Amino acid sequence: MAGWDALIVGGGPAGSTCARVLTRAGWNVLVIDRARFPRDKVCAGWVTPAVFRLLELDPAEYRATGLTIQEITGFRTSVIGDRPVETRYGRTVSYAIRRCEFDDYLLRRSGARVFQTTPLGSLERRGDSWIANGEVSARVVIGAGGHFCPVARLLRGGAGEAVRPVVAKEAEFRIEAGSCDVPGEVPELFFCRDLEGYGWCVRKGEYLNIGLGRRGHGDLNPHIDDFIGFLEARGTARRAPHVRWLGHAYLASGTGPRPLVDDGVLVAGDAAGLAYPESGEGIRPAVDSGRLAADTLVAAGGRVGRDDLLPYAAELERRYPAARPAPQPLVGVVKALGRRLLRSPAFTRHVLLDRWFLREG
Numbered sequence: 001m002a003g004w005d006a007l008i009v010g011g012g013p014a015g016s017t018c019a020r021v022l023t024r025a026g027w028n029v030l031v032i033d034r035a036r037f038p039r040d041k042v043c044a045g046w047v048t049p050a051v052f053r054l055l056e057l058d059p060a061e062y063r064a065t066g067l068t069i070q071e072i073t074g075f076r077t078s079v080i081g082d083r084p085v086e087t088r089y090g091r092t093v094s095y096a097i098r099r100c101e102f103d104d105y106l107l108r109r110s111g112a113r114v115f116q117t118t119p120l121g122s123l124e125r126r127g128d129s130w131i132a133n134g135e136v137s138a139r140v141v142i143g144a145g146g147h148f149c150p151v152a153r154l155l156r157g158g159a160g161e162a163v164r165p166v167v168a169k170e171a172e173f174r175i176e177a178g179s180c181d182v183p184g185e186v187p188e189l190f191f192c193r194d195l196e197g198y199g200w201c202v203r204k205g206e207y208l209n210i211g212l213g214r215r216g217h218g219d220l221n222p223h224i225d226d227f228i229g230f231l232e233a234r235g236t237a238r239r240a241p242h243v244r245w246l247g248h249a250y251l252a253s254g255t256g257p258r259p260l261v262d263d264g265v266l267v268a269g270d271a272a273g274l275a276y277p278e279s280g281e282g283i284r285p286a287v288d289s290g291r292l293a294a295d296t297l298v299a300a301g302g303r304v305g306r307d308d309l310l311p312y313a314a315e316l317e318r319r320y321p322a323a324r325p326a327p328q329p330l331v332g333v334v335k336a337l338g339r340r341l342l343r344s345p346a347f348t349r350h351v352l353l354d355r356w357f358l359r360e361g
Contacts, residue, residue, distance in 0.1 A: 004029065005028045005029060006019075006138055006141070007029075007138035008029065009132075009150065010143065013103065013283055013286040013287050014144040014289055015142065015268070016031070016106040017055065018142055018293050020109065020110040020112070020294075023111040024111070025294070031112050031113070031115070032119075032120065032136075033116055034118065034145075037104040037114075038101060039100060041103060042168065042211075043170075045096050046095075047095045047102070048358055051283055051284050055287060065105065068101060069095050069096070070095060070184045073093065073185045074088040074186045076188040077188075077189045077190075077348050077353070078189075078342065080191065080230055084188070087353055094358065118133075123141065123150070144267070144268045144271055147165060147251065152271040154265070155259040156259060166197075166213055166214065166215055166251070166275070166280055168212065168213030168248045168280070169246065170245065172208070173208060182201045187200060188236075192212075197212060197213050197214030201236055250270045250275050252273070260313040261309040261310060263304070264304045266313075269282065269290065274288075281359075288319065289316060292315060292316065296312040
């Protein structure tokens with residue numbers, strides 16, 4: 001039976017980041033993933049400069065590989081149907097990448113051993129080790145397999161989620177000449193009138209990513225149909241009705257209690273429910289938690305008991321605190337005020353974009 005210091009379930013940004021830090025610290029690391037990389041991944045692919053700093057990766061280094069990276073210098077934002085507010089920064093404030101390329105690059109860069117097309121079929125505790133799929137032994141298991149990660153489900157005792165996730169659908173496709181008027185450096189964000197979600201158009205060189213995500217209230221498909229009709233009427237994406245749409249679900253941070261650690265096991269990224277509640281961004285929390293998980297394990301000096309891993313859970317809860325929803329009687333007032341504020345250039349720049357989306361400061 002093959003023995004490893006750490007088994008990481010999931011090769012996305014959380015798993016690959018954790019694998020790289022552990023491997024560089026001298027750990028013997030195996031990553032397994034049910035997919036074959038590069039693989040399709042539902043995501044707008046919006047990456048802030050903070051992500052590259054956490055990855056210790058220069059955007060110029062990434063660009064030099066020939067992979068897609070689009071500089072973002074501004075945004076157009078609006079409630080669907082309203083006049084857009086355009087915000088220009090005069091500098092690069094974010095980047096757009098293709099997740100099929102980005103995740104594959106990070107996984108190969110990790111230096112860990114990778115078993116692709118290998119789902120986690122079983123996981124059992126034997127003494128001080130975990131046995132995965134009846135043939136892989138590891139002292140610690142890191143669950144980084146996204147919202148439906150089997151390791152996260154194990155920590156919940158096999159129970160399902162107690163809270164509703166955010167649900168999204170999106171499509172990414174090559175742009176035909178004259179079929180798109182979205183400038184690459186200025187992506188567009190379109191908020192639903194009930195402010196329960198938003199749509200986007202993000203250009204990535206020769207590709208366009210369009211999508212819409214909402215908190216889990218009812219069927220998403222009617223909202224997708226309305227959004228496609230809106231984009232068609234604007235002439236933004238004439239191929240929208242004919243492309244392949246993919247679905248995705250995730251938990252935003254603060255949506256409810258979720259076990260993060262136990263003896264010899266912890267979860268990171270979407271498996272830990274860390275996406276920012278205001279924007280839905282999950283890449284930065286994934287990379288951040290992957291690094292923190294690895295740093296915690298290295299600092300513990302080989303000890304992987306629950307008490308040794310509790311500092312990880314405590315620090316995650318500090319970095320991603322519970323959200324404070326508005327009292328129910330005020331929800332209607334808050335939404336009406338929000339729709340008005342989204343017409344304000346000052347609010348859009350300093351609160352919506354700087355604070356909630358770019359997370360500056």
